[in-house]
Amino acid sequence: MLENLDIECMIKDVNINEDKTGINLTWNDGHEAPCGYEWLHKHGFTKEAKKENERLHHYREELWGHEYEAEIVKLNYDDIMSDDSALLKLLVTLDSKGLVIINKAPQKVGTLVEIGNRIAFLKPTLWGETFQVFSKAAPSDLAYTPCKLGLHTDGPFTYHSPGIQFLHCIKNTTVGGRNELSDGFLAAKILKEKYPELYEILLKRPIQYQNIGKDDNHDIYNLTRKLVFELDPNGKLENINFSHQTRDSYMDLEIEEVQKMYTAIKKFNDILYSRENLIHVQLQSGDIVAFNNTRVLHGREEYQHGPGLERHLEGGYVEWDQARSKIRILKKYVDFDKPN
Numbered sequence: 001m002l003e004n005l006d007i008e009c010m011i012k013d014v015n016i017n018e019d020k021t022g023i024n025l026t027w028n029d030g031h032e033a034p035c036g037y038e039w040l041h042k043h044g045f046t047k048e049a050k051k052e053n054e055r056l057h058h059y060r061e062e063l064w065g066h067e068y069e070a071e072i073v074k075l076n077y078d079d080i081m082s083d084d085s086a087l088l089k090l091l092v093t094l095d096s097k098g099l100v101i102i103n104k105a106p107q108k109v110g111t112l113v114e115i116g117n118r119i120a121f122l123k124p125t126l127w128g129e130t131f132q133v134f135s136k137a138a139p140s141d142l143a144y145t146p147c148k149l150g151l152h153t154d155g156p157f158t159y160h161s162p163g164i165q166f167l168h169c170i171k172n173t174t175v176g177g178r179n180e181l182s183d184g185f186l187a188a189k190i191l192k193e194k195y196p197e198l199y200e201i202l203l204k205r206p207i208q209y210q211n212i213g214k215d216d217n218h219d220i221y222n223l224t225r226k227l228v229f230e231l232d233p234n235g236k237l238e239n240i241n242f243s244h245q246t247r248d249s250y251m252d253l254e255i256e257e258v259q260k261m262y263t264a265i266k267k268f269n270d271i272l273y274s275r276e277n278l279i280h281v282q283l284q285s286g287d288i289v290a291f292n293n294t295r296v297l298h299g300r301e302e303y304q305h306g307p308g309l310e311r312h313l314e315g316g317y318v319e320w321d322q323a324r325s326k327i328r329i330l331k332k333y334v335d336f337d338k339p340n
């Protein structure tokens with residue numbers, strides 16, 4: 001127990017163990033502790049040990065721009081559901097690139113629940129286990145219209161935004177409505193390098209986000225104050241919270257900060273939309289686009305809507321805690337570094 005810990009206790013004697021796989025430590029309070037070389041290597045305060053440990057937290061982050069449009073990793077739905085290597089590739093690519101397309105999924109509601117259960121489970125929200133995106137006669141959200149949707153992350157109006165988002169195209173007979181995607185980590189890097197004072201305000205001053213209204217049968221009143229750029233304990237960019245559609249008109253700022261905040265969010269938006277960075281994806285029925293919602297911003301072009309022109313997407317979320325747990329489990333018995 002921690003209350004019994006003596007931090008003054010020092011090593012009195014060190015001996016190599018009999019089978020030469022490690023050492024035996026004798027402490028000056030008399031207790032002994034065997035330590036294997038593998039354990040010692042893993043727990044050393046060395047660059048190698050730190051690098052090895054980092055691999056357990058993240059795979060490898062690869063930033064991308066417009067060129068990734070022609071290179072997006074595409075996986076087959078049946079493979080993901082039946083083959084652990086394909087599932088691992090999906091999750092590892094979401095961790096490194098943050099964007100994957102899954103082809104040939106069943107064109108029916110509930111398919112994302114199957115994928116969620118294959119990983120762990122879907123994250124429920126106030127909209128349920130999944131949400132349906134199509135044009136409604138009395139829309140309660142811009143997503144339920146055929147209008148353009150600006151690049152955003154989902155759920156900045158909640159204190160724990162969704163980690164991975166899946167958007168499943170169940171039916172698409174419309175014209176237009178291409179999905180737009182941009183790597184927010186790349187855009188943040190560019191903003192930091194070219195406009196450090198604008199990066200700083202998005203790093204240090206919060207934006208108030210809200211989502212207030214009614215969805216089908218219940219009322220919703222979500223409200224947060226969040227930074228656009230959230231860092232991890234090592235100072236590395238970890239989460240992006242950005243949605244002009246759900247940004248509150250109230251600004252929790254000093255009056256002299258307001259213009260600078262507008263300048264910063266507009267500049268960040270311009271970088272995201274720049275020709276070098278933006279990706280377009282035209283989803284066909286049976287396609288699923290999956291992306292890291294804490295990094296990759298998504299939007300949609302407007303589309304035509306009317307008789308014979310239908311667009312129905314189902315969306316769902318999986319938390320990174322569950323996805324990274326699955327990655328670590330699968331890595332134990334799938335050779336994830338094998339080129340394929």
Ligand SMILES: [Fe+2]
Pocket residue numbers: 152153154298
């Ligand atoms: Fe969205």
